[in-house]
Amino acid sequence: MSRIAEERPFTMSFFDVAIPRAAGTIQEAKNQGKKVVGHYCVFAPQELIVAAGGVPVALCATKEEPIADGEKVLPRNFCPLIKSSYGFAITDKCPFFLHSDLVLGETTCDGKKKMFELMGKFKPLMVMNLPPSNKDEASQTYWLSEVARLKAYLEDYFQVAITEEAMTAAIEELNQERRLMQRLAGYLTHDPVPFSGQDLLKVLWSRNFVFDRAAFAEQVEELMKELDERIAEGVGATAKGAKRIIVTGVPTGVGTEKVIRILEESGAAVVFLENCAGMKQFIRLVDETKAPLEAIAEKYLATPCSCMSPNPDRMELLARLVDEYKADGVVDITWQGCHTYNVEARVLRDYLKEHRGTPVLHIETDYSEGDSQQIKTRVQAFLEMLEAM
Amino acid sequence: MRNIVAGIDAGSTAVKLVFFDGQQMGFWQRPTGWSPAEVTLQMLGQALREWNISREDLRHICGTGYGRVNLPFLNTTVTEIACHCRGAACLRPGVELVIDIGGQDAKGIQVGPKGRVLDFVMNDKCAAGTGRFLSVMAHALGLDVSELGTYAGGDAVPPQPINAMCTVFAESEVIGLIHRGVDRKAIVSGLHHSVARRVAAMVARFDGDGPLLFTGGVSRNEAIRLALEKELKRPVEVNEHSPYAGAIGAALIAWEKV
Missing domain, CATH: 3.30.420.40 (ATPase, nucleotide binding domain)
Known part of the structure; x- marks a missing residue:
């Protein structure tokens, strides 16, 4: 017998307030002399920040509110993520941006690249240039030189030496966290799912603002204990047999989880978040047997993002996830103006149709709630279609 | 009872x-x-x-x-x-593709056995290629949306290309054309082709040549049906009950x- 839980896992209350709490902690950490390095994307080699004695925080913005300020400078038809990020930065409304001693930008698209030029005028900014591909040797060599440049930049900026030992220790620390996240996500292979995709997102998103990694890991372990109990009792966040959906595409952090929320409200089980607000950065570990700098470069360049051309790894990863998580369908989200994910939506749909027969629903939207009803109709129709299959 | x-x-x-x-x-x-x-x-x-x-x-x-x-x-x-899928399968047994153009959205639905949905596609947020687009344009042209279909008068007048995709911009474009003295029939015809082109692009992934039924309120517009046939290069059928x-x-x- 299985039943639907009346409440979310108790431990979620820790993660519900994790971000506001971090916003308070950051001032304290700064007072104690902690260096804070903001970054925008999962290509940012967080090990180097940690090895330099800094705390990495994610600045990738997920709120609609600052978009109007962003639009005073940026074109309106830009992607909402860039407009929101810039709007937060220019108005100093985001405490994490405000308190960042240094900001790392990664050129994952033309819009961000040009936005960073403007941001560099009012904030200390180090931009890492991504190669267009991750498959050829020239791109890999080039990226390694960018990672080495970041290392030298951090050493100079913060007047510290980033030693091999410090990098090795940072790799171990973050790999451990990646394994923890993989274990947590693995709970969603169960039917019924013991917790929701929205809650998984909340945990993963709060990981971006962690000042005390041990305390955070402890809470994740605590959450997993609760989930073990739920599984033993047959308690799920959605009904057993609910249609199982993998979410992929653009980052959909806390505040822009509209589509995920609609999916779960419509009775679906969101079993995996492949995007970079979700599990993308935790799937691959840094190889601990290799020289640290090379191993770091290798891991980050292998990120299966649509800015890489071609990007076969994302297709293969999703096919594997469909099997592992017994997914019935995939929902692929594109922010308006994100050309690379928009084009890749067609590639992904055809790939999954051919290799797994898995239907894909592509949704193009922005940060506003204006199209929620339309998205709801589309999501419900998709679920009806899966139901009838 | x-x-x-x-x-x-x-x-x-x-x-x-x-x-x-x-x-x-x-x-x-x-x-x-x-x-x-x-x-x-x-x-x-x-x-x-x-x-x-x-x-x-x-x-x-x-x-x-x-x-x-x-x-x-x-x-x-x-x-x-x-x-719509179920209804179309009843109106036209054997139907393989449904194009529904309603007041605020346009959809393409691939129909499977027993009228079940195999796949579908819908326009996003924007109203281009929908009934709303036609209403706004009809208003700008001083016509009623219900007369658009017959007003254009078939192939007699070559369509004036309308390039703007956005309803708001297309309206500005149409007003510009009116001021330039372009034949109103040519503008109407251009609008029909603009809707058909957009919808045809949307359903392009559902290729095939099986029966295609046009449904929704806009299916009353014969000129759009013809424009869709031209764009899709396959017969587009309507039924008297298509809007239902x-x-x-x-x-x-x-x-x-x-």
Whole structure:
């Protein structure tokens, strides 16, 4: 017998307030002399920040509110993520941006690249240039030189030496966290799912603002204990047999989880978040047997993002996830103006149709709630279609 | 007590109602206005009187369309995608592709066995390529949206290309054309082609040459049907009940529930 839980896992209350709490902690950490390095994307080699004695925080913005300020400078038809990020930065409304001693930008698209030029005028900014591909040797060599440049930049900026030992220790620390996240996500292979995709997102998103990694890991372990109990009792966040959906595409952090929320409200089980607000950065570990700098470069360049051309790894990863998580369908989200994910939506749909027969629903939207009803109709129709299959 | 079911498609522009008793269907429709629930109730009352039945004779009411969330008396709700698919399969047995153009959205639905949805595609947020687009343009041209289809006058006047994709920009473009003294018929024809081009691009992934049924309110516009045929290079069929496809589908789904 299985039943639907009346409440979310108790431990979620820790993660519900994790971000506001971090916003308070950051001032304290700064007072104690902690260096804070903001970054925008999962290509940012967080090990180097940690090895330099800094705390990495994610600045990738997920709120609609600052978009109007962003639009005073940026074109309106830009992607909402860039407009929101810039709007937060220019108005100093985001405490994490405000308190960042240094900001790392990664050129994952033309819009961000040009936005960073403007941001560099009012904030200390180090931009890492991504190669267009991750498959050829020239791109890999080039990226390694960018990672080495970041290392030298951090050493100079913060007047510290980033030693091999410090990098090795940072790799171990973050790999451990990646394994923890993989274990947590693995709970969603169960039917019924013991917790929701929205809650998984909340945990993963709060990981971006962690000042005390041990305390955070402890809470994740605590959450997993609760989930073990739920599984033993047959308690799920959605009904057993609910249609199982993998979410992929653009980052959909806390505040822009509209589509995920609609999916779960419509009775679906969101079993995996492949995007970079979700599990993308935790799937691959840094190889601990290799020289640290090379191993770091290798891991980050292998990120299966649509800015890489071609990007076969994302297709293969999703096919594997469909099997592992017994997914019935995939929902692929594109922010308006994100050309690379928009084009890749067609590639992904055809790939999954051919290799797994898995239907894909592509949704193009922005940060506003204006199209929620339309998205709801589309999501419900998709679920009806899966139901009838 | 009689065995009758109802399907209601509360769309953005019109509410459609279908009664079904297992053999016969009755059809009603009214403009949605600002209160879909009130309009639907009035129409339901009229339909009950015309069929000479009471509210209790309605064994099941299935609702679809945007207004479905606000109708209190429904037994079930189903999305308009599933309903249009089901309705189209009833209107045109063997149909493989449905193009539905309604008041605020356009959809392409690939139909499988028993009228089930194999795949579908819908326009995003924007109203380009929908009935709303045509209403706005008709207004700018001083015409009623219902006369657009016959106004263009076929191939006699070559269409004036309309390039703007956005409804707001397209309206500016149309106003510009009017001021330049471009033939109104050519503009109307251009608008029809613009809608057809956009919808054809949207459904391009559903290739094939099986029967294609055009449904929704815009299917009343013969010029758009012809423009769609030209763009898709395959026959585009309509049925006199095409605008009711969603409500018919809802009624058929309701019939399965009793």
